[in-house]
Amino acid sequence: MxxxxxxxxxxxxxxxxxxxxxxxxxxxxxxxxxxxxxxxxxxxxxxxxxxxxxxxxxxxxxxxxxxxxxxxxxxxxxxxxxxxxxxxxxxxxxxPDAPSYLGGFVELTNETLYDTWGRLTEALRSGEPQRLDPDKGGFVGDRHKDPDRMKRFLAGLDAYSDRMGAELARRVDWARHASFTDLGGARGNLAAVLVRAHPHLRATCFDLERTRPLFTEHVGRLGLGDRIDFAGGDFFTDAVPRADVVVLGHILHGFDTDRRRTLLRRVFDAVRPGGAVLVYDRMIDDDRSDPERLLSSLHMRLVSPEGSEYRVADCRAWLREAGFTDDGAQTLLGTHTLVTAHK
CATH class of the missing domain: 1.10.10.10 (Winged helix-like DNA-binding domain superfamily/Winged helix DNA-binding domain)
Structure with missing residues (x-):
């Protein structure tokens, strides 16, 4: 009727x-x-x-x-x-050329979001990630075949990591630590911000071996090659470089829950006694009501076979399961959540 x-x-x-x-x-x-x-x-x-x-x-x-x-x-x-x-x-x-320039990040989102989100209905029906074909102009992050687009991609990431690095430099008590490892540190921009803000720190970027030339060029240009090292490897098969602090920024959202737990156990083994782990992502609020965080999670499901954002409470529970002592959570830049724990 x-x-x-x-x-x-x-x-x-x-x-x-x-x-x-x-x-x-x-x-x-x-x-x-x-x-x-x-x-x-x-x-x-x-x-x-x-x-x-x-x-x-x-x-x-x-x-x-x-x-x-x-x-x-x-x-x-x-x-x-x-x-x-x-x-x-x-x-x-x-x-352009301003120290706080975010235009690279604007260009990055323009190149990465629209083609994939144009396939959202298809993904919702099939459940399949919508990876774009690089041979047809699709954007595939740090494996793009066009060097110019690759540089724009990295510039977009740097624009964001500049702000995140400054926030982490201010929020974390780095005086208690001498070293840190940045998982997925790409070409070392976040590490560079932190070691410049805290000259006593020494850093290691742990990323896939194919990233090494990009790291060497960028860190060398910044004049920080004597304070930031690169370790090439796979998070799940190679040992995480030992340090006082391990940073996981935009890492856990790329994996399913089992692999997140596995990785955090490996991180626990890498953190020296008295050290800490820092995890930041666009984590979902615990009552799942923030639309921006939920759209970010949907984006991860759209572009990756395993990824999604996750609740703050879940992250804290995984860290405790791995052996860490929970230090709490705080908002970063109004868009992210930082969860910290110590060993």
Missing amino acids: TTTEDPTKAAAVDPGPLIRLTIADCAAKVLHSAVTLGVFGALADGPADAARTAGRTGLHHRMAVDFLDALVGLGLLERTDGRYRNSVLAQTYLV
Whole structure:
């Protein structure tokens, strides 16, 4: 049986949140295009009108004003008497070559999210991860065949690890420790931030052997080759390098629960007595109500055969099972959770 609902009742429910959710990707694509076109770099030295900004960035005159005004509406530009300038947010994070530049991370998300999330319905039906074919332009992280895209991928990771490293440098009592191992440390950027903030520390990045040339180039350019070492190997078959502290950032979310437990037992063996383990991810809140954390978990399921985010309480329980003593959890950067434990 069908029923006809009174249209006046439906009119009393504002559809605005539904409409905004439906077109949310439009705002993100405006940001991605602005970074790609160099809008924020073009306005870094001061305001300019639409015509001059278009000339500096290659914007077509038919699109320029609406595009720039959309950036104003999104809080990324400011407009006064027809002249545009970067907002404080954009000037801080979106001007190329600035120490706090996050444009690489913006480009990384643009290249990695849209093609895979365009296959979400297929994945929901099949349960299969949606890996993209690199021979057809798909993005596959640190195994990409295009060196230029590889560099952009790493720049995006560095943009994020700069902020995370600064936060860890401030939140953790590093005076108690002399060394740390960064699991999945890639080309050593997080380690570099930490050893610069705490000059007494020595670091080891433990990652797949194919990462070594990238590490050697990057750490050498930073002038930190005498303080950060590289160890090539597999987390599950090679010994984790011993240290006072082992850091697992964006590592556990790539595996299923059994492998997480196995890895944490291996980490326990690597941490020296009196040392600590630091685990950070976009962990799911314990009552599973934060939509951003749940979307992150869905993303991991979408792009990997085993991965997902996990509850904070689960992480703390796995650490206790591995032999660690729980030190608690805290929010990092408003988007991540850091769980710490000691041996």
